[in-house]
Structures are given as C-alpha cells and as structure tokens.
Amino acid sequence: MTDEQQQNSGNQDQTLTNRQGHPISDNQNTRTVGDRGPTVLENYNFLEKITHFDRERIPERVVHARGAGAHGYFEAYGTIGNEPASKYTRAKLFQEKGKITPVFVRFSSVIHGGHSPETLRDPRGFATKFYTEDGNWDLVGNNLKIFFIRDPIKFPDLVHAFKPDPVTNRQDVNRIFDFISHIPEAMHMITWLFSPWGIPANYRQMEGSGVNTYKMVNADGVGHIVKYFWVPKAGVKNLTLAQAEEVQAKNFNHATQDLYEAIERGDYPEWEFCVQIMSDDEHPELDFDPLDPTKIWSPEQFPLLPIGRMVLDKNPTNYFAEVEQAAFGAGVLVDGLDFSDDKLLQGRTFSYSDTQRYRVGTNYLQLPINRAKAQVATNLRDGQMAYHVDGVEAGENPHVNYEPSSMGGLKEAPKAGKDRTPYVQGPVVRQKISRTNDYKQAGERYRTFQDSERDDLILNLVTALKTCNPDIQERMVGHLMQCDAEYGTRVKEGLEQAKM
Numbered sequence: 001m002t003d004e005q006q007q008n009s010g011n012q013d014q015t016l017t018n019r020q021g022h023p024i025s026d027n028q029n030t031r032t033v034g035d036r037g038p039t040v041l042e043n044y045n046f047l048e049k050i051t052h053f054d055r056e057r058i059p060e061r062v063v064h065a066r067g068a069g070a071h072g073y074f075e076a077y078g079t080i081g082n083e084p085a086s087k088y089t090r091a092k093l094f095q096e097k098g099k100i101t102p103v104f105v106r107f108s109s110v111i112h113g114g115h116s117p118e119t120l121r122d123p124r125g126f127a128t129k130f131y132t133e134d135g136n137w138d139l140v141g142n143n144l145k146i147f148f149i150r151d152p153i154k155f156p157d158l159v160h161a162f163k164p165d166p167v168t169n170r171q172d173v174n175r176i177f178d179f180i181s182h183i184p185e186a187m188h189m190i191t192w193l194f195s196p197w198g199i200p201a202n203y204r205q206m207e208g209s210g211v212n213t214y215k216m217v218n219a220d221g222v223g224h225i226v227k228y229f230w231v232p233k234a235g236v237k238n239l240t241l242a243q244a245e246e247v248q249a250k251n252f253n254h255a256t257q258d259l260y261e262a263i264e265r266g267d268y269p270e271w272e273f274c275v276q277i278m279s280d281d282e283h284p285e286l287d288f289d290p291l292d293p294t295k296i297w298s299p300e301q302f303p304l305l306p307i308g309r310m311v312l313d314k315n316p317t318n319y320f321a322e323v324e325q326a327a328f329g330a331g332v333l334v335d336g337l338d339f340s341d342d343k344l345l346q347g348r349t350f351s352y353s354d355t356q357r358y359r360v361g362t363n364y365l366q367l368p369i370n371r372a373k374a375q376v377a378t379n380l381r382d383g384q385m386a387y388h389v390d391g392v393e394a395g396e397n398p399h400v401n402y403e404p405s406s407m408g409g410l411k412e413a414p415k416a417g418k419d420r421t422p423y424v425q426g427p428v429v430r431q432k433i434s435r436t437n438d439y440k441q442a443g444e445r446y447r448t449f450q451d452s453e454r455d456d457l458i459l460n461l462v463t464a465l466k467t468c469n470p471d472i473q474e475r476m477v478g479h480l481m482q483c484d485a486e487y488g489t490r491v492k493e494g495l496e497q498a499k500m
C-alpha cells in the first residue's frame with residue numbers, strides 16, 4: 001500500500017455501499033426464494049451491480065486504443081532559443097522562466113485494440129494536455145515527425161487498410177501496401193516506420209512531435225508558423241524486429257510497465273520542449289510546402305529552439321478514469337497559439353472532439369481528467385451525464401443560460417491582444433498542393449540512416465512486401481527507386497531473392 005492509500009484507508013469509513021449510498025450488508029449472496037433459488041427481481045443491489053458491470057466499457061478509441069498515461073508538469077524557460085518567448089507568442093504558459101503548468105500525457109500505439117502488444121511496428125502517440133491558466137492546450141503528437149498523408153479525406157482509408165481485414169480479422173500487409181502503393185507521399189513515413197524507429201523501445205526514450213504546422217501569435221497579432229518537438233532527456237531507444245519479438249514473447253505490456261515502474265521508483269521521465277519557427281508565408285524558396293505534414297523542416301536550416309521542459313512524476317490513480325477517458329483534441333489551443341492552414345490539421349480539428357462526444361459522451365469535458373483547471377463558465381447545458389452547471393460556480397444567475405443578458409449572465413472576456421486577421425482569397429477547389437516533392441526527403445532519410453538502420457529497413461520492407469501481390473511489389477519498388485536508386489534496387493533484389 002502506498003502512503004496515500006494507507007492514509008485514505010485509516011481515516012475513512014470503509015463501509016461498502018451501493019451508488020445510492022445504501023450500506024450493503026451481504027455482498028456474497030443474491031436474494032432468492034429459499035437457498036436453492038430461483039432469484040427474485042426485487043434485488044436492487046444485485047441489479048445495480050450487474051447492470052453497471054454490463055456497462056463498464058466505453059467504446060475504444062477508433063485509433064490509438066492501446067495507451068498508458070501519467071501526470072506531471074511543464075516548466076517554461078521564458079525564452080524561445082535566445083529570445084524572449086513574448087517575441088513569438090503571448091501564450092501565458094511560456095512567458096516567465098520557471099513558470100509551472102500541470103500536464104497529463106497519454107502515450108499510445110495506433111492500430112490495434114486496447115490490450116494489443118506494445119512491441120508492434122506502429123507509430124506511437126504522444127498526446128499532452130497542458131492545464132494552463134487560460135484553459136487547456138492539447139498537443140496531440142506522434143513519435144515520428146511526419147505523417148502518411150496530407151489530406152484528411154484519406155484518413156479513414158489509411159486506417160481501414162492498416163486495421164485487420166474485415167473478413168479474416170487479421171492485419172494484412174497485402175492490404176496495407178495495396179493502399180500505400182497508391183500514395184506516393186507516404187514513402188517518407190514508410191521509410192521511418194520500417195526502420196528501427198518504427199518500434200520504440202519504451203515511452204520514456206521516445207521523441208514526440210506535433211507533426212502538423214501550427215502558429216504562434218504575439219501581443220501585436222503577428223504570427224509565425226511553428227512545429228513542436230519533445231526531445232527525451234534519456235535519449236532515443238528503438239528495437240529491431242528481432243529484439244521486439246524477444247520482448248513480446250515474455251511481455252506484451254512492457255512499455256506500460258516501464259513507464260509505471262519508472263515513476264513509482266522516482267526515476268521521472270523528462271523531455272525538453274522545442275520549436276522550429278518560420279515566418280508566416282508560403283516560403284517559395286523551399287522545395288516543399290511548410291504546411292505539408294509529410295515533410296520535415298531541416299533542423300540545420302530551422303534549428304530546434306528549446307522553450308521548456310516536461311517531467312512526468314505521478315501515475316494515474318485509476319486507469320479508466322484518467323487514461324481511458326482522457327480526451328485530447330488537435331484543435332484545443334489557448335490564446336497566443338493558433339492553427340495553420342495545414343489541411344490535415346484542419347481535418348483533425350473537427351475529428352477529435354466529434355469522436356469524443358460519441359466515445360465518452362456529450363459532457364466529456366466535465367470529467368476531472370478533461371476539465372480545465374482554469375475557470376470554466378459556459379452556457380452549454382444538459383445532455384447525457386451533465387455533472388454540474390458550468391456557469392454557476394462563476395456566479396452566473398442560474399436562471400440565465402444565454403448571452404447577452406442584463407440579469408447576471410456571463411460576459412464576454414476582454415481581448416487578450418491584437419487579433420491576427422489573415423487574408424484568405426482563392427478559388428474553392430479539390431486539388432493537391434503544388435509542391436508535393438513526394439520522394440526527396442524519403443531518399444535523404446534513407447541516406448542519413450546508419451548502415452544498421454538501413455539494413456533493418458530493407459529487411460523489414462522485403463519481409464513485408466514478399467507476401468504482397470506482384471503488382472503491389474512493382475508499384476512499391478517504382479516509388480522507392482524514385483526516393484533513392486540504391487534503396488529501390490536493394491528492395492527489388494531482396495524480393496527477387498525471396499522468390500528463389
């Protein structure tokens with residue numbers, strides 16, 4: 001028992017009750033006619049217990065179902081690189097050196113269900129909820145710095161192709177590469193994913209990245225486009241497939257266990273938080289579009305600027321209440337942080353809160369893990385499981401659930417700074433971005449990998465592709481050739497050898 005548990009148990013009446021507060025004096029026997037039954041229906045305690053049990057699960061997340069979480073804090077440096085943070089953003093959490101903001105982080109894998117092995121080749125989620133004084137900011141990122149697609153309309157297809165076959169209920173590389181071989185922009189992500197970076201060793205030694213381009217806005221309303229990064233203080237550690245299989249043979253919860261045990265023993269995981277910054281324009285000098293989430297901004301040209309650090313120092317007290325019900329949204333920003341025009345980000349902004357209203361419920365933001373620590377005072381009312389009335393704690397007249405009002409209703413907040421008012425003009429189209437440059441960064445990544453990473457990448461791709469249909473293999477080799485001739489040739493030769 002932890003100290004906290006002992007303290008709780010010592011000071012409180014431990015009498016078992018039902019949810020109505022009725023003490024339960026017999027929790028061993030259902031109420032029956034005679035000791036052999038039948039059972040009777042006027043048996044409230046049994047009915048409450050069994051019907052609640054029947055409803056213990058909420059729908060799993062459609063993606064990122066398997067996860068682990070922890071509480072901690074973010075400490076601002078007050079600067080972005082060598083400059084005051086205020087030069088780029090008025091977001092309050094970054095302004096003063098040493099300013100602490102509580103956080104909750106959920107790490108995850110993407111494709112399989114809630115108890116799937118944590119050794120699978122899959123991107124890892126790295127979602128952070130900052131409980132700032134201006135309300136919540138969620139940075140819903142991944143461990144890899146890029147994504148498979150750049151248009152959100154493709155997301156359901158991408159996920160369907162990676163999820164188990166709807167007939168056999170097994171993940172099938174033939175379905176995965178059938179889809180991927182039609183998506184040239186995915187080659188960069190595939191190059192990362194099939195290298196050892198596709199299986200992080202644990203969550204503590206894993207990078208995080210916001211992937212999408214966001215904006216920072218200062219007090220004058222001037223915006224810059226930014227990308228966010230978590231750099232683990234303990235370094236990055238990945239596994240080859242053989243190493244992962246060894247772990248998986250003995251433990252399919254190793255990353256959850258590693259995070260929990262490290263925090264229990266006081267070995268608190270820590271990351272430095274960094275940003276890359278560009279002026280807010282199209283940057284025609286670059287051979288890629290800075291809003292394209294399939295691209296990296298070269299760190300040589302756009303250095304990672306430290307802005308703070310994060311420490312995770314407390315495990316959840318209940319997995320379901322805190323980790324399963326946690327709801328992060330790519331569109332949940334605070335003043336001083338803004339969206340960019342990145343189409344994928346805009347699709348995500350709609351999707352997360354939509355699924356959470358269904359998955360957790362209409363009032364998911366009233367749950368303690370999701371509720372802002374700042375004042376919440378809204379005129380949103382009712383719906384399933386309304387837990388309390390948002391505005392009343394702020395002194396709102398309970399008769400007034402609308403705005404404007406002269407009878408004691410809630411009032412609009414003063415403006416926090418100058419509005420940023422980007423000018424948007426153009427034909428409404430369904431069209432790809434013009435600077436797609438789908439292969440260049442994938443080729444650069446291949447050439448930048450160490451020899452061992454490159455060998456592992458080729459082995460993993462050949463192992464996956466050798467069971468695919470010949471036309472899928474051909475399309476994939478065609479794409480990889482365009483990334484880098486050696487890369488494509490090695491995969492082609494590997495596939496030819498596998499046929500012998």
Ligand code: HEM
Nearest residue numbers: 061064106125126127141142147152155210211347351355
């Ligand atoms: C159009 C593209 C995308 C769509 C529509 C989308 C949609 C979703 C949905 C519906 C969920 C489940 C949320 C829940 O039930 O609480 C989710 C979870 C998640 N997504 Fe995405 N996603 C997209 C792209 C991305 C990208 C690019 C990243 C990485 C930056 C990402 C990172 C995550 C993470 C980390 C979670 C799990 C959050 C948690 O721990 O609860 N997603 N996504």
